[in-house]
Amino acid sequence: MEAQIVIDLATATPPYEQIQGQISALIAVGELQAxxxxxxxxxxxxxxxxxAGTVARAYKELEAARIVITNRRQGTVVAGSRQARPPGAARAVGADGAVMAAVEHLIEEGERAGLDGTMLITLLQGRLNQRGK
Incomplete structure (x- = not known):
């Protein structure tokens, strides 16, 4: 997996949820293919x-949502098709076009303001925390 996952210990979000969310996002934007x-x-x-239990929990949550599949021989792989996932799972990983457009807009506006990716993520996470999400 070439994409980088980053754990922010300063946030209230548990590390396993951060891992789960970032892997889901990487799948949603096409960084991780089926x-x-x-x-x-x-x-x-x-x-x-x-x-290791932290990562195992993240993987188990992703598997329960049918986003990944785990078996002994192949390890953990991205699930083959969105149709194999339960209804709403695609929305849970951000596959909605309007959401992705909003993310692109946020990135562009952040770049115009001179913010890097880490700062954008920190701002977004802070705002989500304020809203209790």
Whole structure:
């Protein structure tokens, strides 16, 4: 997995939810395609500096939503089709076109204001926390 996952320990969002959300977002924007293999639980945990159980929980949540599939031989891979996911799962990972357009707009406005990606994420996370999301 080439895309980078970042854990923010300063936020109230538990690390497993941050991992789950970021993987879901990477799938939604096409960074992770169907069949793409995710890192092993131990490998990702070591890279992020979190307990293996934290990554395992994120993977289990993603599997329960049918976003990824785990088996012993192939490891954890991105599920093949959105039709295999329960109703609403595509919306949960941000696949709605209007949401993606709004994200693109946010990025463009942030760049115009001289903000980097980390600051945009921090601002968005702070606002979500204020709203209790």
């Amino acid at each position: 069949g793409a293999r995710l890192p092993t639980v131990r490998s990702l945990a070591a890279d992020l500096g979190v307990a």
